[in-house]
Amino acid sequence: MIPSSFEYHAPTSVAEALSLLQQYGDEAKILAGGHSLLPAMKLRLAAPGVLIDINKIAELRGVVINGNVNIGSMTTWATLEHHDGLRSACGVLPEAVAMIGDIQVRNRGTIGGSLAHADPAADTPAVVLALDGQIRAQGPGGERTIAAGDFFTDMLSTALEPTELITAVILPTLGKGEGAAYVKFPHPASGYAIVGVAAYVKMDGGSVSTCRVAVTGAGPKAVRLTDVEQAVLGGADAAAATANAGAGLDILGDIHAGEEYRRAMVAVYAKRALQKAMERASG
Ligand SMILES: Cc1cc2nc3c(=O)[nH]c(=O)nc-3n(C[C@H](O)[C@H](O)[C@H](O)COP(=O)(O)OP(=O)(O)OC[C@H]3O[C@@H](n4cnc5c(N)ncnc54)[C@H](O)[C@@H]3O)c2cc1C
Incomplete structure (x- = not known):
């Protein structure tokens, strides 16, 4: 249960993370909450040579509700579960998130990590599909927005390029009717x-x-x-x-x-x- 050795980087901005992703390409993996990646590494199902830990990138965290719901990719389940504004703006998300794993998992796991991992049994892929949400990604070519319906391509596979980072998830606010x-x-x-x-x-x-x-x-x-x-x-x-x-x-x-x-x-x-x-x- 010990992962193979890897180089570790902890960028503090999206720009820095993107430049590391470009530098190391397929060799590198983003580390978010680590709740899927680290077990896979310990079981040697994944052996990235380089880890790019995005936990220090403050701009990737938080929820902004302004016409729609903009969720930074590093926002944890616990933040979403207990976010008061979200409960009235888009209550189905905290409803789903409260059912994820246990408290430890919800304290570490992130919405961006979950969508990027695309586990066939993860909860939020169904929610973002039903809400017709969007996944915002940044890569060497700039920013693009991917409709949830185009994002999940197969088991553990998505439309993301290896040099792209999910920065945010956009969901609608729900109103009367x-x-x-x-x-x-x-x-x-x-x-x-x-x-x-x-x-x-x-x-x-x-x-x-x-x-x-x-x-x-x-x-x-x-x-x-x-x-x-x-x-x-x-x-x-x-x-x-x-x-x-x-x-x-x-x-x-x-x-x-x-x-x-x-x-x-x-x-x-x-x-x-x-x-x-x-x-x-x-x-
Ligand atoms: C015991 C246990 C129980 C769980 N139960 C549930 C459950 O009931 N329901 C559920 O839905 N999930 C469950 N999970 C999964 C968990 O909630 C996390 O969502 C999941 O592990 C991925 O999020 P993470 O932040 O940990 O990502 P990580 O493990 O850090 O990363 C996962 C993958 O996504 C990539 N990645 C991460 N962030 C980004 C990004 N911003 N841009 C591009 N790529 C990125 C990584 O490179 C890696 O390949 C459980 C996990 C555990 C360990």
């Missing part, structure tokens, strides 16, 4: 999602005008449940829209939950998330 919810069936030891579903609904004049539902934990990456969304927009209630929510999905089975069981749980949790989101949108 909008509701969102996250529910999950957690792994009893780690808390990771065996199945987790986030839903967002916007009501206009008593009917649903926008609906996004995303699932995590079930397959290799978090995905939108577009059939469910279309059914809701066509007038179906949550139960009818989600009855076959797991059908056609790429589902992975493991020792914790087989493929058939996980597929069944997608329907159960999609219904619960959608019902909650609809209640909140009409409340």
Whole structure:
């Protein structure tokens, strides 16, 4: 359980971190909360020659709510969980974050680290997909914004280039007529999602005008449940829209939950998330 040796850098600005990333390229890895990277290094599943620790970059931390919600990539789960303004502006995020791991994990783990790692059972990928969020990244070519729907490309894979750093995550503020919810069936030891579903609904004049539902934990990456969304927009209630929510999905089975069981749980949790989101949108 001892990682292979590595060079360590602790830049204090984004510019410095980017220049180190460019200098070392594929050899380097960003270190955020370390809750995924360090275990992987100790198990020798990852052996970066250079670690670029971004914990000293103050500009990457914090939440700004001003028309939308701008979250610095190094903001920890604990900050998001206890942020008062966030609870009223975009309550589904603290709702989801409060279910992550345990207190130690929430004190260290960061939203940027989680999205960059793209663990198939992580919670926030489903939330950012359902909210149609954006991931802001900086690299040698400058800054770019990646839609959540384009960000997760496969298991543990994203649209980020090796020389890019996630700087922020942008989510909408939710107003009257909008509701969102996250529910999950957690792994009893780690808390990771065996199945987790986030839903967002916007009501206009008593009917649903926008609906996004995303699932995590079930397959290799978090995905939108577009059939469910279309059914809701066509007038179906949550139960009818989600009855076959797991059908056609790429589902992975493991020792914790087989493929058939996980597929069944997608329907159960999609219904619960959608019902909650609809209640909140009409409340
Ligand atoms: C016991 C345990 C239980 C957990 N339970 C849950 C759970 O229930 N739900 C859940 O969602 N998660 C869970 N996690 C994961 C945890 O919440 C962290 O989100 C996750 O480890 C990644 O965040 P981090 O800040 O630790 O990133 P790190 O481990 O530091 O980095 C992860 C990867 O992302 C890259 N990276 C980090 N930051 C950036 C950046 N800004 N730009 C580009 N690349 C970057 C790193 O190079 C690395 O490849 C758990 C972890 C543990 C150890």
